Amino acid sequence: MPAASALQIxxxxxxxxxxxxxRNGLQHIGVTDVREAADGEDALRALITKPAHLVxxxxxxxxxxxxxxxxxxxxxxxxxxxxxIMLTGRAxxxxxxxxxxxxxxxxxxxxxxxxTLREKIEEVFGALT
Amino acid sequence: MNSPHARAAPDDDYAQARKIAVxxxxxxxxxxxxxxxxxxxxxxxxxxxxxxxxxxxxxxHFLLANPQNGTTGSDQVRYxxxxxxxxxxxxxxxxxxxxxxxxxxxxxxxxxxxxxxIGDSNASFAEQFMRDEGIPVSGGSLRGRSARRVEYWxxxxxxxxxxxxxxxxxxxxxxLVRRPPTPVDTGAVELW
Numbered sequence: 001m002p003a004a005s006a007l008q009i010x011x012x013x014x015x016x017x018x019x020x021x022x023r024n025g026l027q028h029i030g031v032t033d034v035r036e037a038a039d040g041e042d043a044l045r046a047l048i049t050k051p052a053h054l055v056x057x058x059x060x061x062x063x064x065x066x067x068x069x070x071x072x073x074x075x076x077x078x079x080x081x082x083x084x085i086m087l088t089g090r091a092x093x094x095x096x097x098x099x100x101x102x103x104x105x106x107x108x109x110x111x112x113x114x115x116t117l118r119e120k121i122e123e124v125f126g127a128l129t
Numbered sequence: 130m131n132s133p134h135a136r137a138a139p140d141d142d143y144a145q146a147r148k149i150a151v152x153x154x155x156x157x158x159x160x161x162x163x164x165x166x167x168x169x170x171x172x173x174x175x176x177x178x179x180x181x182x183x184x185x186x187x188x189x190h191f192l193l194a195n196p197q198n199g200t201t202g203s204d205q206v207r208y209x210x211x212x213x214x215x216x217x218x219x220x221x222x223x224x225x226x227x228x229x230x231x232x233x234x235x236x237x238x239x240x241x242x243x244x245x246x247i248g249d250s251n252a253s254f255a256e257q258f259m260r261d262e263g264i265p266v267s268g269g270s271l272r273g274r275s276a277r278r279v280e281y282w283x284x285x286x287x288x289x290x291x292x293x294x295x296x297x298x299x300x301x302x303x304x305l306v307r308r309p310p311t312p313v314d315t316g317a318v319e320l321w
Contacts (some may be wrong), residue, residue, distance in 0.1 A: 014227065016261045017210045017218070060218040062227060089215070111211040 004030030004128040008050075008122075011036050012043040012057035013030045013087065018110075021054055022087075029121075029128065040064025044072055047079055054121065056108070059095055066114040067099060074103050079098065083124050135139060143289070149221055151175065151190045156212070158219040162284040165228035169293065170277045171247035174255045177281040177288060178216060178232040178264070180225035186283025189216040193251050209254045213262075218280035232259055234269035235279045248272060 008091045009031055019036045026034050035052065037043035039061040049054070053072065059066035066086055073079045086099045086107045096107050105124045108117065122128055146165040151157050153173055157166055165186040170173050179186025191212035221227060237252030252271040259266050268288070270277065275292040282288070 015210065015214060017206070017258055018214065020261075021207055021210060060221060062221070087219075110214070113206045113207075 001123050002128060005032055005129075007054060007125070008033040008052045009011045009030050009035070009054045010043060010046060010052040010057060012038075012040065012061070012066070014038050014058065014061045018058065019085075022117070025127060028114050029118045040066065040069035040072070043069055047073065047082065048076075051079060052082060054085065054124070056085045056087065058087045059092065059099075067095070067102065070099060070102050070104055085120055085124065142282070142287075144187060146282070147278045148280075151188050153190050153192055156187060156189035156216045156219070158185065158216065158223055159283045160185045160223055160283070165285065166281045166283055170279060171238055172236070172251060174236040174251040174271070175279060175281075175283065176213065176216060176232050176234055176255060177269070177279070177283070177286075178220060178230055179283055179286055180220060180229045181231065181286060183224040183226065183282055184227050185220055185223045185225050186281075186286065187216050187220055188283065189213065190279050191251070193254060205311075206254065209251075209258065213255075213258055230262050230264050231267045231286070232269075232285070233267055234259070234271055235277055235288075235290065238273050238275055238277070239267050240274070240276065264308075278310045 011019050011034060013019045013022070014032065014101065023034050023036065035046060037046050041063045043048050044064065055069070057066040057069055064072070065108055070084050070086070073082050073084060083105045084103070086096070086104050088095055088107050097098060098109065108120050116126065143165060147163055148165050149157055149159070149166050151168045159166065168190050170190070173190055173192040175188050175190045177186070177188050189212050189239065191209060193209050195314050206246050217230070220230065234252070234255050237244050237248040239248045249272060254268070270290055274292060278291045280289040
């Protein structure tokens with residue numbers, strides 16, 4: 001049963017508003033170690049510099065999209081075990097299917113609530129304390 | 130931002146254009162210069178956004194839920210951000226670049242004499258969102274006391290606005306102001 005305060009999470013989205021919403025939601029459930037990246041390339045650089053337990057990433061982003069980021073993480077041995085939750089829209093079933101092929105751990109449908117955010121994280125890590 | 134910065138378009142342009150109405154909760158992205166997007170706004174806000182270099186533009190039309198109906202300010206931002214993201218993502222998908230996007234904002238009127246000014250909430254959200262995301266607001270017309278009819282040529286960025294004195298719009302919005310739907314997972318694929 002991991003402590004929320006021990007989780008290190010990287011939030012990846014090209015919209016500052018969405019990153020802020022996710023960060024606020026994470027803080028609400030007790031996660032304090034939250035970093036942000038504006039696209040897949042920034043995220044990859046950030047993870048190589050300092051790994052995280054979990055990446056919560058949007059799909060539609062410039063440079064390297066969410067699926068590309070997921071593939072890069074799974075292909076890079078030091079990062080391969082990083083948990084990955086994909087942010088999706090309701091109509092993105094194809095994306096969810098493709099992400100599943102590349103080893104996504106869970107997905108979060110926008111717009112989401114803090115309760116759903118917690119549930120999705122707990123489905124990956126177990127109940128948070 | 131009371132000046133519309135909207136150029137009057139010759140009526141011929143409008144008559145010959147293919148009109149597509151954008152109703153509340155919808156968005157449209159267009160790359161056809163022969164199309165004009167139209168909408169009627171009360172307290173709702175429409176973002177008319179385009180990339181002038183890519184020749185693609187679009188409009189959304191959203192109404193944030195009234196916090197008194199069981200939602201919080203955070204809920205409002207979440208749903209508003211989602212409405213904006215749908216429009217922006219579709220623009221990017223069709224060749225727009227985020228650093229070239231420009232927007233005109235319309236709507237957010239106060240149609241009722243109530244304490245809760247949901248039009249102002251909608252307008253303030255849209256302005257704050259564009260500031261946060263670094264998308265320049267090149268014009269528009271927000272707040273006031275009248276409904277608006279907006280016609281937007283998404284490729285040229287031309288806009289025509291008419292103020293509308295029609296109480297039925299206010300009555301229609303009253304029916305539409307409700308708690309946003311509870312987010313529902315697609316349920317189609319459970320990964321874990």
